[in-house]
Amino acid sequence: MTTTKKTPRKRVSAETLSKNQREISVSEFFAKNRHLLGFDSLRKALLTTVKEAVDNSLDACEEAGILPEIWVTLLSRSEENRYVVQVRDNGPGIVPKQMPNIFGKLLYGSKFHSMKQSRGQQGIGISAAAMYGQLTTGKPLDVTSRTGPRKPAVSMKVIIDTNANKPKTVNQKELDEWHLAHGTELSIELEAKYIKGKQSVDEFIYQTAVANPHASFHYRNPVGELVSFERSVPDNPEPAKEIKPHPHGVELGVLMKMLQSTKQSTVSSFLSSDFSRVSPGLASKIVQRAGLKPRNRPSTIARKEVDSLYRSLNDPATKIMAPPTNCLSPIGMQELLAGLTRGVKAEFFTVETRKPAVYRGNPFQVEVGLAWGGDLPGDSLARVMRFANRVPLLHQAGGCCINKAALEVSWKSYGLQQARGALPTGPLLVMVHLASVWVPFSSESKEAVADYDEIRKEIRLAIQSCGRRMGQFVKRKARARNEAKRREVFNLYLDEVVSCVETITGEDHEKFRKQLMTISKAKTELAELLEEQSSSADEADELAAAENVIIIDPDAVAVESAAPELQGAVNAREQAALDFD
Amino acid sequence: MAAKKKAKSTGKSTGKSTGKSTGKTTGARDVALEAHKRVQVPAKLDTNAKIDFLANSAVKLARKKVDPFVDIPTRTLSNVNFSKRKKIIEMGDATQRRSLFNMNQARKFMQTFVIAKGCKQLQAEGKTTSIRDLYYMSKYTLKDGKENTFDDQVESDPIIEDLEVSLGSLREELHLFAAKRGSVVGPLTLVDAGDTIDLSRMGSGGWSVPGIVEPNVVQFVKHKAKFILLVEKEAVWARLNEDKFWKRHNCILVTGQGQPPRGVRRLLFRMVQEMKLPLYVFVDNDPWGYYIHSVVKQGSINLAFESARMAIPSAQFIGLSAYDPARYGISEGVSIKLNDQDRARAKEILAYDWFQDRRWQREIKHMLKQGVKWELEALSNKGISFVTEEYLPKKIADQDFL
Structure with a gap:
């Protein structure tokens, strides 16, 4: 220990301290913690902004029952690292009064409070993007919206007062003319960086198109490349229903809040009417186990009693039915196939939709699609596309439950090579969609799904059942290739044998040759069958007939689908060019 | 159950083959039957x-x-028998089918x-x-x-x-014929492709053994030899030739440069047969040397079908025996440690039917116990002409053979 004498510090009074204590505005908090929301790098800021805007557009369209048509334009400003993100949809539009709140106030929205599957959850997204833009460029968000053909389009700029978490609007005006009957267009100028690759906006649009076949997308990137994904499914997904929370899904704090805000006058009725799957009978049992009286007023239950109520709810002896699952809106088998085939050029597609399951009282459902062969690169590791409530997840793959599940699968049994602890090698794309009322993200920026055993198991099972079908196909292909190769070898050798026999005997042996060819053909029959695409191979037939499988003959005419790379969509280019003013 | 099934099927097939043999089409059963027959x-x-x-x-x-297939007699250990009566290795009946498809x-x-x-x-x-x-x-x-x-x-x-x-x-x-290998010197006159050759006047290189030594090519004319000495190493053969060992001891000196090729083996066979001479085999003391002797004496697994015209059951092993170095006082320093391959080969040989003789078992086990092998050249350690002056004369005089 050192013996240096420390000058005793003067005690500071609470009063002095209190001078420095003041409310921190949410906006200010964001300004300092932007990484929490996905604005930690210039590249990511661009992606997050596009993502939030597109998510909002899709949610709005679906809620209003409109088939979404979305235009995304990225414009590069002359200043370095300065871009304008412009997103336009044909949604229901926003009434002028709400515009500043939606775009200029953090934590404002309709989604946070509802137990219902939607893309956005916290209502933090688009306003955060607007704030980021404002912080980095000083430019306010620009929005124009129209709620119907008979209403005028309203345009305004939304400025956020970062101290007060309050929006201010300027330049509000009604437009005489606007090119959409209804919809919203917003543009945000921000400091960002456009880089192509696996975590680019290009990739995001592409993956979003795969997961949302009911929507059309038109995208122009800063390099000037245009790509369009036309709608390949004629209907919006079944709208998700709102459900009451399940007792197993609530945390103590939420339970306390619910107790305070409930309209019910007794604990018993509170339980049976504010939760799903709690009958009056079950409610009284829970109350009894908690040592409470059924007639107790919810709001007066003290902290200690809440605790025992919470324990009683989660007691293993309290048998509560799994939550209803009609609140989920999976993509659906046919839609998934439609999405995959419009985005991926492969030979074999298969999908699997699991039955809904529950983690911690939250219903969720897993869907998996596999694409194999075709233009997918055969010499690299398989690619995993992750989606949560139809939103692509592009970051933090390593920590994601979906990736872990894909790694757990033994791909070797499906005819692929797999190094220890790695994804398989081969022309394979694995698409996993997790639909849930409350997707357990591992961070606020919503980039990876937290690792719950129940979720991982469901994903693994879905992948495995797709894998089995793919394995059949892959192995059959390999066998056919083998047979064809065998025949080639046989025919090469038998030719030589015939010529030897002719030299030895000095006679012509064309008949011998023909007989050998017949035997060779019989010996390699399978190859023949497959070459002719003859349908007598039962197994092949069964596979092709399954409704969750699509097999595309690579030799047949190329399927109409947009290429994974932007360069591919030549046809769509002109059309899209027209749509962008 | 199985027996019943078999009986049934054979009964049926015989009936069918007789009844249908005139028919134009060949049924699957006939195909199967045909495939069972051996092509000899x-x-x-x-x-x-x-x-x-x-x-x-x-x-x-x-x-x-x-x-189409060819049935090829199997040339492996599993398909050879050692005939105790003839004392040669004979090929069994097993064949291997080789198919085109x-x-x-x-x-x-x-x-x-x-x-x-x-x-x-x-x-x-x-x-x-x-x-x-x-x-x-x-x-x-x-x-x-x-x-x-x-x-x-x-x-x-x-x-x-x-x-x-x-x-x-x-x-x-x-x-x-195979590439020719092997040399001969000695008091022997023969005709090779019409040329009369005196093998006692062949200089330092000797007469090289042709690939084919059948009577139509090679005929023996006359000889004064008392025995034939087959030497594994060419260097040792050269030493013996230079020392005119063959002149002093009246022998025909042959080397096969390692495992003797067919030409040399066939020549030895004919010389032993036609001139009624004893054959002594002089090889390294290691498993490979033992095996050279065994091939000359009993025939090889690979060419078991040729044993009857190549194997010389009367051949005798003159050396080097694992007991010789101690007996003749050869320095331990010129021995070589057995490696894993040597040991594995020695154990393989120990298991062969034609090595079951007690003396051979003892010989090989002694080598394994000593843990060393000796090359023929090791004898030169006792003096350059020890092999010609002392070792071989003593061995022959004592009839110290295996």
């Missing part, structure tokens, strides 16, 4: 006809919708026919050539423009042996 080339045919028979058998099989055998099947074609051409032209020559004759590119019939002589040599056994023809009858 009749021994009474001449080589030319044998090759034709082989070719025609393939044509016949194809006509019956059976995948089997991925693992197709190439070899094709190669068998290519070699057969080559042999047929040699027959037709009345020429004799080396197996290396035949390899070059038979090497060409197949119709796909990529694959060769043979890539290496290592591939064609076993095919030639396969053909020899399946036709039951000697190599000479196929007009083939």
Whole structure:
């Protein structure tokens, strides 16, 4: 220990301290913690902004029952690292009064409070993007919206007062003319960086198109490349229903809040009417186990009693039915196939939709699609596309439950090579969609799904059942290739044998040759069958007939689908060019 | 159950084959039956006809919708027997089927026919050539423009042996010989391809043994020898020749430069047979040396079909025995430690039927126990001419053989 004498510090009074204590505005908090929301790098800021805007557009369209048509334009400003993100949809539009709140106030929205599957959850997204833009460029968000053909389009700029978490609007005006009957267009100028690759906006649009076949997308990137994904499914997904929370899904704090805000006058009725799957009978049992009286007023239950109520709810002896699952809106088998085939050029597609399951009282459902062969690169590791409530997840793959599940699968049994602890090698794309009322993200920026055993198991099972079908196909292909190769070898050798026999005997042996060819053909029959695409191979037939499988003959005419790379969509280019003013 | 089924099926098939033999179509059962028959080339045919028979058998099989195949007598340890009466290794009856429509055998099947074609051409032209020559004759590119019939002589040599056994023809009858190897000196006069040669006047190199030593090529004229000495190492043979060991002891000095080739073995056989001379084998003291002696004496596994005309059961092992170094006071310093391969080979040999003699078991086990092997040259450690002056004379005088 050192013996240096420390000058005793003067005690500071609470009063002095209190001078420095003041409310921190949410906006200010964001300004300092932007990484929490996905604005930690210039590249990511661009992606997050596009993502939030597109998510909002899709949610709005679906809620209003409109088939979404979305235009995304990225414009590069002359200043370095300065871009304008412009997103336009044909949604229901926003009434002028709400515009500043939606775009200029953090934590404002309709989604946070509802137990219902939607893309956005916290209502933090688009306003955060607007704030980021404002912080980095000083430019306010620009929005124009129209709620119907008979209403005028309203345009305004939304400025956020970062101290007060309050929006201010300027330049509000009604437009005489606007090119959409209804919809919203917003543009945000921000400091960002456009880089192509696996975590680019290009990739995001592409993956979003795969997961949302009911929507059309038109995208122009800063390099000037245009790509369009036309709608390949004629209907919006079944709208998700709102459900009451399940007792197993609530945390103590939420339970306390619910107790305070409930309209019910007794604990018993509170339980049976504010939760799903709690009958009056079950409610009284829970109350009894908690040592409470059924007639107790919810709001007066003290902290200690809440605790025992919470324990009683989660007691293993309290048998509560799994939550209803009609609140989920999976993509659906046919839609998934439609999405995959419009985005991926492969030979074999298969999908699997699991039955809904529950983690911690939250219903969720897993869907998996596999694409194999075709233009997918055969010499690299398989690619995993992750989606949560139809939103692509592009970051933090390593920590994601979906990736872990894909790694757990033994791909070797499906005819692929797999190094220890790695994804398989081969022309394979694995698409996993997790639909849930409350997707357990591992961070606020919503980039990876937290690792719950129940979720991982469901994903693994879905992948495995797709894998089995793919394995059949892959192995059959390999066998056919083998047979064809065998025949080639046989025919090469038998030719030589015939010529030897002719030299030895000095006679012509064309008949011998023909007989050998017949035997060779019989010996390699399978190859023949497959070459002719003859349908007598039962197994092949069964596979092709399954409704969750699509097999595309690579030799047949190329399927109409947009290429994974932007360069591919030549046809769509002109059309899209027209749509962008 | 199984027996019943078998009885039923045989009953049915005989009925069918007699009844349907005139029918035009061949049923699956007939195909199966045909495939069960073994194709054996009749021994009474001449080589030319044998090759034709082989070719025609393939044509016949194809006509019956059976995948063409060749049945090749197996040349492995499992298919050789040691005849205690004749004291030679004989080939068993087991055959291996080689089919055209089997991925693992197709190439070899094709190669068998290519070699057969080559042999047929040699027959037709009345020429004799080396197996290396035949390899070059038979090497060409197949119709796909990529694959060769043979890539290496290592591939064609076993095919030639396969053909020899399946036709039951000697190599000479196929007009083939192996690369020649081996030298002879001694008090012997012979005729080689019409030239009379006195083997006592062959200088330091000796007479080199041709690939074919059959009576039509080589005839013995006269000799004064009392025995034949086969030396494994050429260097030791050269020492013995320089010291005129053969003159002093009246012997025919032969080396096969390692494992003696067929020409040397056949020559030894004829000399022993026709001149009624004893044969002493002088090899390194290691498992490979033991085995050289055993091949000369009993024949080899690979060429078991030739044993009757090559093996010399009267051959005697003169040295080097594992007991000799101690007996003759040879320095431990010139021994070589046995390696893993040596030990493994020694154990293999110990298990062979023709090594079951108590004295051989003792000999080999002694070597293993000592943990060392000795080369013939080790004897030179006692003096450059120790081998000619002392070792061999003493061994022969004492009749110290194994």
